[in-house]
Amino acid sequence: MSKPGITIKGIEELLGLEESGEEREFSRLSGYEEADASSIVFAEDQTALAKALASSAGLIFAPIGAPIGAPIGVVHEEDARVLQVKYPKHAFALCGRWMDGFEPVVIHPSAVIDAGASVGCGTSVGAGTVIEGGAIVGEGCTIASNVTIYGSVVIGDRVLVQSGAVLGAMGFGYVRGEDGSYVRFPQQGRLVIEDEVEIGANTTIDRGALGETRIGRGTKIDNQVHIGHNCRIGKNVVMAAQVGISGSCVVEDGAVLAGQVGLGDHVHIGPGVILGGAAGVFPGKHLEGPGQMFMGVPAEPVKEYLKTMARVRRLK
Numbered sequence: 023m024s025k026p027g028i029t030i031k032g033i034e035e036l037l038g039l040e041e042s043g044e045e046r047e048f049s050r051l052s053g054y055e056e057a058d059a060s061s062i063v064f065a066e067d068q069t070a071l072a073k074a075l076a077s078s079a080g081l082i083f084a085p086i087g088a089p090i091g092a093p094i095g096v097v098h099e100e101d102a103r104v105l106q107v108k109y110p111k112h113a114f115a116l117c118g119r120w121m122d123g124f125e126p127v128v129i130h131p132s133a134v135i136d137a138g139a140s141v142g143c144g145t146s147v148g149a150g151t152v153i154e155g156g157a158i159v160g161e162g163c164t165i166a167s168n169v170t171i172y173g174s175v176v177i178g179d180r181v182l183v184q185s186g187a188v189l190g191a192m193g194f195g196y197v198r199g200e201d202g203s204y205v206r207f208p209q210q211g212r213l214v215i216e217d218e219v220e221i222g223a224n225t226t227i228d229r230g231a232l233g234e235t236r237i238g239r240g241t242k243i244d245n246q247v248h249i250g251h252n253c254r255i256g257k258n259v260v261m262a263a264q265v266g267i268s269g270s271c272v273v274e275d276g277a278v279l280a281g282q283v284g285l286g287d288h289v290h291i292g293p294g295v296i297l298g299g300a301a302g303v304f305p306g307k308h309l310e311g312p313g314q315m316f317m318g319v320p321a322e323p324v325k326e327y328l329k330t331m332a333r334v335r336r337l338k
Contacts (some may be wrong), residue, residue, distance in 0.1 A: 193251025
């Protein structure tokens, strides 16, 4: 099954642009070097636009108001291939997502979907994946190979889960007795993953202990991330590789966690907070400030962190 192409009219509807009535159709996205008349490319500055114009691309997303010419001053006549939009890269990505929605629907023969599991229309399940009874997977999802989805998991629509992810395993919660031995605290909650979440390869997200772990709509999680039990991750949060989040943390909408960030238990990260690479937040701490960047261990506002680093260097 081949992907259908997207027409100019379809692009205008997708981006909310005024309709021109054009019916030209494009079947793929590409870089400048590989572009042909069926390709869509994008350019975010004048140098990139010059390369796009020199290519064989059939459609070029360019910034509104961009001069249609080369940076060295060679001015081209207006090029009918150029469609000016506010955010060219975003428009390009939206076209890509639209095309991805028409991938063939395949349940690989080696996938195991237990009785009592529910898989929605248009969802693909890769080789070696296991979906336990009781799990619910929505429509239009892509579940790659060797994914494990426990029976306590509810997944929304248009979710991408890459290879090796484990969703809904028991959390790491124990109670210590007087004799020093440990007994596992009941781990019988669920994991809810809302619509349009993307989860990277070998990422693990635990179910709630008695309640739920929840990943908000549109959140993007990189490879090798771990999210512990009873966490609440907001909408449109971004987490880079090797982030580790202990149990019962809250990360509010729009926060950004760079690579190798670590959160102790019961941490609260406010909306729009940015944690720089390898930042560490001690248990129970609360960080606030939309757009505010925190760095270091313990994490502090970037200005304070730079002052701290300067004082440390002077000690040498």
